[in-house]
Amino acid sequence: MNPITVLLVDDHLVVRSGLKALLGTQPDIQVVAEAASGEEALVQTEQLSPAVVVMDLAMGAGMDGIEAIKQLRRRDSRQAVLVFTTYDSDADIVRAVDAGAMGYLLKDAAPEEIFSAIRGAVQGKSVMSAPVASRLFQQLRNPDEILTPREAELLSLLIEGLSNRELGRRLFISEATVKTHLAHIYAKLGVETRAAAIATAIRREGMR
Amino acid sequence: MNPITVLLVDDHLVVRSGLKALLGTQPDIQVVAEAASGEEALVQTEQLSPAVVVMDLAMGAGMDGIEAIKQLRRRDSRQAVLVFTTYDSDADIVRAVDAGAMGYLLKDAAPEEIFSAIRGAVQGKSVMSAPVASRLFQQLRNPDEILTPREAELLSLLIEGLSNRELGRRLFISEATVKTHLAHIYAKLGVETRAAAIATAIRREGMR
DNA sequence: TGCCGTATCAGCCAAAAGGCTGAGAGACCA
DNA sequence: TGGTCTCTCAGCCTTTTGGCTGATACGGCA
Numbered sequence: 442m443n444p445i446t447v448l449l450v451d452d453h454l455v456v457r458s459g460l461k462a463l464l465g466t467q468p469d470i471q472v473v474a475e476a477a478s479g480e481e482a483l484v485q486t487e488q489l490s491p492a493v494v495v496m497d498l499a500m501g502a503g504m505d506g507i508e509a510i511k512q513l514r515r516r517d518s519r520q521a522v523l524v525f526t527t528y529d530s531d532a533d534i535v536r537a538v539d540a541g542a543m544g545y546l547l548k549d550a551a552p553e554e555i556f557s558a559i560r561g562a563v564q565g566k567s568v569m570s571a572p573v574a575s576r577l578f579q580q581l582r583n584p585d586e587i588l589t590p591r592e593a594e595l596l597s598l599l600i601e602g603l604s605n606r607e608l609g610r611r612l613f614i615s616e617a618t619v620k621t622h623l624a625h626i627y628a629k630l631g632v633e634t635r636a637a638a639i640a641t642a643i644r645r646e647g648m649r
Numbered sequence: 650m651n652p653i654t655v656l657l658v659d660d661h662l663v664v665r666s667g668l669k670a671l672l673g674t675q676p677d678i679q680v681v682a683e684a685a686s687g688e689e690a691l692v693q694t695e696q697l698s699p700a701v702v703v704m705d706l707a708m709g710a711g712m713d714g715i716e717a718i719k720q721l722r723r724r725d726s727r728q729a730v731l732v733f734t735t736y737d738s739d740a741d742i743v744r745a746v747d748a749g750a751m752g753y754l755l756k757d758a759a760p761e762e763i764f765s766a767i768r769g770a771v772q773g774k775s776v777m778s779a780p781v782a783s784r785l786f787q788q789l790r791n792p793d794e795i796l797t798p799r800e801a802e803l804l805s806l807l808i809e810g811l812s813n814r815e816l817g818r819r820l821f822i823s824e825a826t827v828k829t830h831l832a833h834i835y836a837k838l839g840v841e842t843r844a845a846a847i848a849t850a851i852r853r854e855g856m857r
Numbered sequence: 858t859g860c861c862g863t864a865t866c867a868g869c870c871a872a873a874a875g876g877c878t879g880a881g882a883g884a885c886c887a
Numbered sequence: 888t889g890g891t892c893t894c895t896c897a898g899c900c901t902t903t904t905g906g907c908t909g910a911t912a913c914g915g916c917a
Contacts, residue, residue, distance in 0.1 A: 606873085621894085812902095822866085874903065884893080
């Protein structure tokens with residue numbers, strides 16, 4: 442049986458080599474190429490059609506990981522994308538999954554976990570580190586549970602179309618505080634603008 | 650039977666006197682006060698409790714008519730507010746009705762129309778000039794019909810949470826054009842910000 | 858032929874929103 | 888007692904939005 446071909450995408454050489462060495466210990470996994478940026482990843486994928494793309498989200502310059510995943514999805518390539526990153530922020534997890542990632546691994550994951558994630562990915566199984574999975578499930582089950590009471594209150598007014606100033610007046614807090622809450626809400630909903638937050642919140646049913 | 654007490658609110662003296670003279674011809678209608686601004690209108694209403702407030706929307710300085718109507722509603726006063734204005738823009742009509750206006754008359758309305766509007770208002774009947782009514786019904790029936798095809802297209806992307814730049818790229822037009830379209834959409838939906846536009850559009854069912 | 862609606866774009870300016878950092882107070886829990 | 892979470896606020900700076908004015912172009916309709 443042919444080995445699973447893998448493309449590594451990470452802007453740090455050390456990480457790439459380390460991962461490559463690690464994966465090299467597995468006879469059924471073969472790293473066929475490396476890329477240091479999202480752009481490079483797209484080109485390499487096009488040319489080599491690896492079975493799995495293991496990608497960091499934070500790329501120093503140019504296209505970031507999320508965008509690269511979206512681009513790959515758009516070309517309806519059949520590669521499975523595994524996110525391999527340092528942090529497990531709520532926002533990144535949601536965005537990566539939305540973009541089409543098959544799995545989400547933390548860099549401190551055990552080697553065996555990484556191997557099985559890659560093997561599972563080619564079979565269409567999605568794998569994620571335990572802490573990541575628990576966060577994601579919590580999100581999916583009830584996205585509002587992860588919002589604090591105050592944040593939920595603010596969100597419910599936000600979707601009425603109020604401005605920051607109006608939100609502040611309504612809740613008897615300063616505009617600065619409103620902005621702080623909003624930043625947290627955006628992070629938790631996995632969006633970047635109030636427009637997207639409203640769209641997301643209203644769509645998640647119940648909030649209308 | 651006591652005459653219907655009326656407060657006139659308009660920043661133009663000539664309009665007030667003209668209207669006062671006109672209404673003076675009707676024995677069952679009595680103008681008890683006049684105000685030249687939204688603020689003044691609130692004070693006068695408080696003190697005199699007129700049965701009907703006839704108000705222009707465009708006030709030179711300070712609080713505008715829409716805001717004045719909202720304030721009156723908030724104090725849950727029992728006055729009926731009739732909008733008496735020069736223009737019949739879609740935005741103003743919707744906003745005035747939303748704010749709680751009982752009727753919407755154009756300044757070129759026939760005297761008889763004005764009299765009957767005032768008489769109807771005290772009985773809880775809402776009256777509006779024919780062109781106003783037709784616009785409003787069109788809005789309510791299907792708000793999208795009044796949007797041009799291009800505007801509707803833009804709106805459908807807007808509620809996805811895209812920024813102006815992204816909208817431009819997606820539609821192959823400049824950001825300037827996006828802004829122009831947005832301004833028109835806001836006017837037609839009767840909102841002022843993209844956040845409110847999204848909230849409104851999604852709620853009007855069908856757009857989700 | 859001239860006007861109107863639609864779609865396109867520009868430039869300028871003010872207001873709103875967002876990113877980032879840092880910080881203090883109170884609650885709760887280990 | 889010390890850490891963590893939540894809520895609060897500030898300042899600074901950049902980007903995005905929105906308001907306003909004005910302009911060009913095309914197609915239909917009177």
